[in-house]
Amino acid sequence: MMRGGSITGPALLAILIGVSSARAAEGDWPAFAGGPENRNFSGLAQIDRGNVARLRPAWIFQTGVTGTFQAQPVVVDGTLYVSTTQNHVAAIEAKSGRVLWTYTHRARTEKVFGPPSNRGVAVSGGLVFEATMDGRLLALDAGSGRVVWDKEAVRPEEGESETASGLAAQLGGKPVQGSSRLGFKMPPLVADGLVIVGVTGAGYGLHVEDEKGGLDGGSVIGIEGGYGRRGWLAAYDARTGEERWRWYVTKADGWEGGYVTATPDGTPLHRDVAAEKAAAPANRDAWRVGGGSLWMTPAYDAELGLIYLGTGNPAPQNLGLSRPGDNLYTMSLVALDVATGKLRWHFQQVPHEEWGYDVASPAFLLDHPGEDGPVKAVAQGSKTGWIFVHDRRDGRLLARSRPLITQKNLFAPPTPEGTVVSPGPLGAISWHPVAYDAARGLAFAQVRHGAATYTVKTLPGAEGRPPIRYTETGEARAEPSFSTLTAVDLAEGGGIAWTVKAGSRLSGGTLATAGGLVLSGEEDGHLDAHDAETGQMLWRFQCGAGIGGPPMTFSVEGRQYVAVAAGGASFTKSSGFGTGDALVVFALPD
Template identity: 80%
Template sequence: MRLSGVLFALALPAQAGETDWPAFGHDASNRNYSELTQIDRGNVARLRPAWMFQTGVTGYFQAQPVMVDGVLYLSTTQNNVAALDPKSGKVLWTYLHKPRTEKIFGPPSNRGVAVAGGLVYQATMDGRVIALDAKTGKVVWDHEAVRPEEGETETASGLADKLGGKPVQGSSRLGFKMPPLVAEGLVIVGVTGAGYGLHVEDASGGLDGGAVVGIEGGYGRRGWLAAYDAKTGEERWRWYVTPSEGWEGGFVDRTADGIPLHRDIAAEKTAAGANRDAWRVGGGSLWMTPAYDPALGLLFLGTGNPAPQNFGLTRPGDNLYTMCLVALDVHTGTLRWYFQQVPHDEWGYDVAAPPFLLDGPNGTKAVASASKTGWIYVHDRQSGALLSRSEPLIKQKNLFVPPSPEGTVVSPGPLGAVSWPPTAYDGHLAFVQVRHAATTYTVNAVPAAPGRPEIRYTETGVAKGEPSFSTLTAVDLNGGGKIAWSTRSESRLSGGTLATAGGLVFSGEEDGHLDAHDAATGKILWRFQCGAGISGPAMTYAIDGRQYVAVAAGGSSFTQSSGFGTGDSLVVFALPD
């Protein structure tokens, strides 16, 4: 059924025997795991579409639905929201979003809503946090948190000529992609778009195809996470990724886990005096929903790359607190601890995937972070101490070797080993979609001219002759981070994973297949072609004794370059009656 402005009858009261999916990642642990067992290894081959909902909005359909009190809630690329009957897909109400500006960061996308206390919360690409009545879809409050173009220091005008006619995208614009987290009466959400600045667009549509990024200079923005009163929308606190004092850190020559960084620290320190205000435009986008431990009152959040992207001499130092897993006090936003995975990043290795909570060694309460660099890190939740690091998920090459004029081949590239799609964890194994690909980072320059200094920038391109593929990989986090199994995919994996107590792992592919794997072996037990690329995580719920699996199919951000089509559908599966 197409999304429309017509309001249908209100949802009926919740029926007995239902099991909800109440929040992104299933709950505040972010484990993307369900205890439901009706669909299992033995019968998943019989799984069939039960119903389908067409939103009428094609594009990067990245949302994970939420099911609360017998109603399924779904957001679209354009920040529309629909409330659906979870048994039939019947539309109960719709909210049609009217953006206040078309100046947003990147292609439009939204990764989901949060539902709590009778309200549906959404953070939008045009910088608003909105609360809707869960029964009617009517706006309860609408808070403008940021105007996307606010604070732009430079536009793209004139730079195309300076960079040999290459198309230049304007400086960073702030907006929201992540599903909000609702905790302690607060709606918590962070901005994307902070870590880019001016860059040259990639004509082929993706970083793997040769994007030119990281023009030297102060063109970025300052990332932040904020908490809003769940009843009124009033801002309660805001935490900035880049602090006004101390963002240079210690000019470390190794990562916290001992990997050499190959930095020219002497050159950075020489440049520090002229760049003391670099923190003001220092980047640090926030891509995905925090995990939350109510017993400790702590939020766990990954932060993005510093700005300007890939070119670091104008931002000397470690660039705190970009590229970190951080713990914040939920009531005040105060920083409790941080672990910086990549000080002074020059490769685009955002800590993008949502952290997830688990029980660590000897009963330790832990938090894990799957990284773009190719490891899963496990930390003590209270102190941040590194408890363990998994085996490498990919074959790393020239890790942390900086871009060079002759071109440096580095694996992983800026898409990482693990990007923003969530990891599923079943209490034993973590199931992660892993990208295996190398990138060539090349430093280029436009010579100085009268009235204009030299302009330096970093160009990224496909590393010729290097392998490029995806795997679904299971990591035993209770067994020292050993890889339990790894299955190579026929196309690029995207959207993240879902694990269930039925012994299954669901994983989406760019070519439109949703796959069900045996959680113990990785063997594919079932596949279905959804008609468009999967770029959001699947979820599962049960109502009236029947289990369903739902996934959005709208194409991926690489659809054009890969040749796969776009779509607009939520596809919902169940076993035959």
């Protein structure tokens, strides 16, 4: 509405929603990963290689909720917004740490998938958007924390199988979590007036919890059968919360694909195609429960009108005869039209996947060298141990980096004797963001080196039921297990520029800055700063609990800050490192 020559009300909100990061106030960190390119890079350079050793805590915010604190904060116009474990939200004065308001989330169900973590909020047009583990999408007033709208997108317990208790009895009383429970972990993307978010928990089917009571340790049992859920990404009107479109990961018509025997980049898959085709007639509807979780925020190219996201593993996890075929479009990098959700292209990294190699780390945008000049490209750091680079327009594979780990028996199927495969389901690069420094052409990734043993087991059926087949996945303890911070030169053939072995498991993701720094968190609680050119460690600080989220940086009134969540994660329970509830914010001394 126009009043006295100015724009007010819904019209103003419509203009504000979806403002690009380029128009954000200088020094802000206006969205997850710093902006729609998902580069986790900042042009701030006040903190640099020469003075980073003087970095000290400026203020600390304690959430009051311990553990699994994975969120990356967002800073807009001097206010920092952060979500916590249990989906609470706080607005904080970014220069002082003074709390401005808090929102306390009251979940409508306790049945959620995995640890109750949240990885961040989105802020646009005076609203704070959060997607919750109990399947809701919220819009809060950025000034007060008041709920503007609350959309129930999915109930996590919808469609749960009633066979879990019976299967638990057959599995010796082990706790069966069934079936998959849908919810949200990713920070939403705000683009073109839409809030875009996708579900996790779709790709497991019935599974048995490991001895630690969780899923993050890598010991997961996937049970054969139609117990999964169908993953999806949806877009909601940022003003009202009304759903505008929904894209399902599993293809309703032809999800079997071409029964390919190698990945698109030429790596053999060792599939028993004959057995899959024989099983196909009895499993024509497998796509209906075919999985495909969406772990992290898509990248967005406003000029092309496309978003780029990775999809997760098919269901049931690790055992594929009850889902014959390539299982389109799981395990893929996909490009969708932002206005309609229509698929523009896909690149399936692992057809008919059986190892837990979700395309989980968020894609990021870059300009890739080409014969006729720079090519608009999108890259993704994979669990399989490569960084893939594609043409943003059509998905054509432009380059693949050198392997970031030593691969062993890659794509060898699980067996009754146990097959040792490297990497394991936690991957080389898991959901953690990769930082990209365009000026240097370097991508900085936290890389896990480790293997898993995949064992097919069979239990006799009870009460006339057929036998139960499942795959047990556990860490291959005889194999080396460690993490590295690795710099990959994407401008010069994808070679390894440098790699540094960490003292404990790296987690949360990386941040690169124009000050020549790469910041990276460890599960033992250290936040480390490395020289972007050489990898040399220049500074580290013990934050008191495992680093579970990606660091970020911002400036207020000419002073640069670095912030990171230190709350641990589910894997810290088995590692001996503690959990916490702190957002630690650093700056140079006055």
